[in-house]
Amino acid sequence: MAAAAPPPAPTPAATSLPETATHRHPVFTRIRLAVPSDVPHIHKMTYQMAVFERLTHLFATTESSLTSTLFSPDNKPFHSFTVFILEVSSNPFTDTHFDNDPFYKPVTKTVHLELPLDDPEKETFRNQLGNEVFVAGFVLFSPNYSTFLAKPGFYVEDLFVRECYRRKGFGRMLLSAVAKQL
Amino acid sequence: MAAAAPPPAPTPAATSLPETATHRHPVFTRIRLAVPSDVPHIHKMTYQMAVFERLTHLFATTESSLTSTLFSPDNKPFHSFTVFILEVSSNPFTDTHFDNDPFYKPVTKTVHLELPLDDPEKETFRNQLGNEVFVAGFVLFSPNYSTFLAKPGFYVEDLFVRECYRRKGFGRMLLSAVAKQL
Numbered sequence: 001m002a003a004a005a006p007p008p009a010p011t012p013a014a015t016s017l018p019e020t021a022t023h024r025h026p027v028f029t030r031i032r033l034a035v036p037s038d039v040p041h042i043h044k045m046t047y048q049m050a051v052f053e054r055l056t057h058l059f060a061t062t063e064s065s066l067t068s069t070l071f072s073p074d075n076k077p078f079h080s081f082t083v084f085i086l087e088v089s090s091n092p093f094t095d096t097h098f099d100n101d102p103f104y105k106p107v108t109k110t111v112h113l114e115l116p117l118d119d120p121e122k123e124t125f126r127n128q129l130g131n132e133v134f135v136a137g138f139v140l141f142s143p144n145y146s147t148f149l150a151k152p153g154f155y156v157e158d159l160f161v162r163e164c165y166r167r168k169g170f171g172r173m174l175l176s177a178v179a180k181q182l
Numbered sequence: 183m184a185a186a187a188p189p190p191a192p193t194p195a196a197t198s199l200p201e202t203a204t205h206r207h208p209v210f211t212r213i214r215l216a217v218p219s220d221v222p223h224i225h226k227m228t229y230q231m232a233v234f235e236r237l238t239h240l241f242a243t244t245e246s247s248l249t250s251t252l253f254s255p256d257n258k259p260f261h262s263f264t265v266f267i268l269e270v271s272s273n274p275f276t277d278t279h280f281d282n283d284p285f286y287k288p289v290t291k292t293v294h295l296e297l298p299l300d301d302p303e304k305e306t307f308r309n310q311l312g313n314e315v316f317v318a319g320f321v322l323f324s325p326n327y328s329t330f331l332a333k334p335g336f337y338v339e340d341l342f343v344r345e346c347y348r349r350k351g352f353g354r355m356l357l358s359a360v361a362k363q364l
Contacts, residue, residue: 046329058330065332079262081327142326145263147228148240150247158329
């Protein structure tokens with residue numbers, strides 16, 4: 001009697017799920033310098049930060065006070081306090097509004113998430129300049145200096161990622177963008 | 183018998199020591215922006231701070247690294263990290279080296295001390311530009327920003343008064359000079 005044919009080798013596909021099966025929701029992200037038209041979003045995120053920290057009784061910021069202080073002509077990015085904005089989109093970024101910024105070339109990155117994003121406040125945080133682009137967070141930092149190292153650095157004053165975008169590495173992306181300026 | 187003449191009224195001088203008797207050692211102080219020729223003094227004070235903080239193993243500053251980072255052309259005083267120098271003298275300040283600083287007019291103040299100052303390191307900290315002028319301390323500060331108040335401020339990174347000048351209000355004078363820039 002002839003020996004039974006050996007069982008077929010397992011197909012590679014059966015040993016593990018392909019990457020695209022577990023992380024099939026691409027999110028396009030962009031980090032760029034804040035501009036005056038971001039002020040309504042910065043204002044709302046700052047208030048959400050005050051809510052998170054239970055410090056709304058200390059919150060005295062208005063859109064107009066933010067505009068006049070964050071964007072005064074003396075404020076050269078990276079040489080005084082500076083704000084980076086994190087934007088997300090389910091489409092690649094096609095707008096070029098920020099590509100010619102003389103101080104900072106925007107950084108884009110595609111992140112693959114396991115679950116689709118659901119932003120309950122997307123209309124509030126829609127960036128009017130982009131196509132389906134939403135503001136997801138910001139970081140505010142200032143130059144500092146170590147006399148022990150004779151080395152300039154940055155002090156991160158505020159780091160904020162909106163609630164529905166947390167635990168996805170976006171805060172780390174904002175901090176990395178700051179660190180890369182050193 | 184005629185009544186005895188009343189005793190003479192006590193002279194006002196007898197009721198208390200005049201101010202000049204207890205505080206008869208005037209010290210003339212000046213706070214001004216640091217200039218590159220201050221670097222050897224800043225370097226030595228920074229090292230003394232590291233000794234005080236028991237952190238000399240982290241001290242990696244040289245005069246040349248301080249010069250290139252503290253006084254780069256991009257560093258506009260008050261818009262990036264900034265150093266104020268405190269000088270003292272037993273004579274009024276007569277030099278005019280710093281009077282035309284476009285960013286900061288030096289502030290002088292006379293302080294009356296109970297005891298004369300004895301600076302064991304006066305030759306090390308002598309300012310060559312002045313007449314019997316000695317560097318006594320410094321403060322290094324950077325712009326920061328409160329998003330809750332939409333208000334720029336300063337973060338004081340280092341405040342140092344040399345040992346023989348401590349407990350005389352000089353640290354407070356340096357902090358006040360920073361606060362007055364807000």
